[in-house]
Every structure is written in C-alpha cells, then in structure tokens.
Amino acid sequence: xxxxxxxxxxxxxxxxxxxxxxxxxxxxxxxxxxxxxxxxxxxxxxxxxxxxxxxxxxxxxxxxxxxxxxxxxxxxxxxxxxxxxxxxxxxxxxxxxxxxxxxxxxxxxxxxxxxxxxxxxxxxxxxxxxxxxxxxxxxxxxxxxxxxxxxxxxxxxxxxxxxxxxxxxxxxxxxxxxxxxxxxxxxxxxxxxxxxxxxxxxxxxxxxxxxxxxxxxxxxxxxxxxxxxxxxxxx
Ligand SMILES: O=P(O)(O)O[C@H]1O[C@H](CO)[C@@H](O)[C@H]1O
Ligand SMILES: O=c1cc[nH]c(=O)[nH]1
Numbered sequence: 686x687x688x689x690x691x692x693x694x695x696x697x698x699x700x701x702x703x704x705x706x707x708x709x710x711x712x713x714x715x716x717x718x719x720x721x722x723x724x725x726x727x728x729x730x731x732x733x734x735x736x737x738x739x740x741x742x743x744x745x746x747x748x749x750x751x752x753x754x755x756x757x758x759x760x761x762x763x764x765x766x767x768x769x770x771x772x773x774x775x776x777x778x779x780x781x782x783x784x785x786x787x788x789x790x791x792x793x794x795x796x797x798x799x800x801x802x803x804x805x806x807x808x809x810x811x812x813x814x815x816x817x818x819x820x821x822x823x824x825x826x827x828x829x830x831x832x833x834x835x836x837x838x839x840x841x842x843x844x845x846x847x848x849x850x851x852x853x854x855x856x857x858x859x860x861x862x863x864x865x866x867x868x869x870x871x872x873x874x875x876x877x878x879x880x881x882x883x884x885x886x887x888x889x890x891x892x893x894x895x896x897x898x899x900x901x902x903x904x905x906x907x908x909x910x911x912x913x914x915x916x917x918x919x920x
Contacts, residue, residue, distance in 0.1 A: 687764040689756050690732060692724035697765040698734050698741040700918040703754070703772045705867060707731040707746030713911055714744055740919040747867065751798045751842060754867040758874045769818065769881045771914045772871050775889035776838060776863035779853045783862055783888060785896045788910050789834045790822050791884040795861055796840040796869040812872035815881035822883055822917035831909055836862045838886065840869035853892055863888060885914045
C-alpha cells in the first residue's frame with residue numbers, strides 16, 4: 686500500500702476517474718462498473734476497481750483542494766503506475782451563457798495556488814489537459830448529443846473568499862468558464878510524469894445568478910459527465 690491508499694500493486698487499473706467526493710466514487714462504482722472490488726477505505730476516501738464495457742477501470746475519491754488531490758495523484762502515478770487520469774468534478778459557472786448542469790471540459794487551468802510557483806520559481810507554468818484525452822472526451826460528448834463547453838477554468842484555493850465577485854468578473858472577462866479547486870494540480874503532476882489527464886466538470890451552481898443543485902444531486906445525478914469520462918477513458 687502507499688501512504689494514503691490501501692491497495693496492493695495491481696489492484697488499481699491504468700485508467701482512473703477522480704471525483705472529489707468519495708461518495709461519488711461509490712456511486713460511479715455501483716451504477717456504472719461491473720465486477721467491482723473496493724481497494725481503499727483509508728480516511729474514507731473510497732477507491733474501486735471494476736470493468737466498464739469490458740475494460741478494467743478504477744475510480745478514486747481525491748478530497749477537496751490542491752493539497753488533497755496532489756497526494757492521491759502522486760501516489761496513483763508513482764506507486765500504482767496509473768496512465769490516464771480523469772477528474773469528474775463539480776464547478777461554479779462564472780459565464781452568463783454557462784448553465785447549471787452543463788458539462789465543461791477543462792482545456793487549461795488558471796489558479797491562485799502557489800503550487801506551480803513553488804516548483805517553477807518565477808515562471809507561470811500553464812497547466813493543460815492532454816489533447817488526445819480532451820479530443821476523445823469531446824468526440825464522446827458529440828456522439829451523445831451533448832453540448833459540451835471547452836475552455837479555461839479557475840482552480841481556486843478558497844471556496845469562500847472576500848471580494849470573490851470582483852475576481853470572478855475579471856476572470857469571466859478573460860473567458861474563464863467556471864471555478865473549481867483541483868484541476869491545476871492534476872494537470873501539473875500528470876505533465877511531470879508524462880501521463881494523460883483531463884478534468885470533466887458539471888456545473889453545480891452559478892456564481893452570478895445564485896442558481897444551484899442540491900447536495901444529493903451533486904452526489905448522484907451527474908451521469909452525463911460520468912459517461913463522457915468513462916467512454917473517453919476507454920477510447
Ligand atoms: O465536486 P468536487 O469534485 O469535490 O469538486 C468541487 O467541489 C468542491 C467544493 O465544494 C471542490 O472539491 C470543487 O473542486
Ligand atoms: O469549487 C467550486 C465548486 C463548485 N462550485 C463553486 O462555486 N466552487
């Protein structure tokens with residue numbers, strides 16, 4: 686086992702979905718995968734391996750924020766040699782024409798996290814999704830008749846912030862679509878180890894209009910996002 690994942694080598698597939706919420710991992714395993722085994726319960730951060738359309742695939746909760754997802758992504762890559770990592774998360778929209786329940790493919794991530802500044806000194810690294818995975822996810826969405834949004838997202842270190850609206854308006858003016866809390870870390874760590882990564886996000890609330898989904902909906906009803914991620918993972 687690794688420090689935070691109680692799995693043996695070989696228990697985790699080379700493709701993995703990464704929801705922030707461990708109960709979303711359980712939901713995905715129970716509703717989309719076959720022949721499922723639970724390989725991790727450490728810290729309640731459930732991890733499962735099963736099959737989807739005959740292909741072996743895992744799903745692992747990551748917790749919220751850059752430090753938490755960084756722990757899981759580092760261990761999944763370094764200890765379990767995972768190759769393809771797809772975050773399936775929620776986000777808050779900041780563009781007027783992005784609606785609650787829309788699905789976003791995060792092409793890139795802007796962030797207030799210090800993670801990359803610590804790694805690169807004064808240089809602003811540009812965390813970017815893997816193009817092949819992004820294209821596979823986009824094509825999957827088109828096949829399903831979904832109108833996916835593709836663009837830059839803001840990975841925030843704060844869920845609650847003073848003067849948030851001012852910042853979000855500025856980011857929206859620069860075409861950033863939505864706010865979440867993990868993509869920048871996923872993209873940077875995947876780049877370091879030359880692995881494929883993508884964040885697929887469902888809009889759970891609209892920061893400008895105040896419209897939102899319930900906690901139960903966040904946990905269970907994001908099936909479009911999950912199917913796009915699963916089908917892209919096995920393409
Ligand atoms: O629904 P998840 O995947 O946790 O993603 C979003 O929800 C959490 C905040 O409520 C943050 O982790 C944010 O990135
Ligand atoms: O990080 C997040 C996730 C969902 N909604 C938000 O407003 N922020």
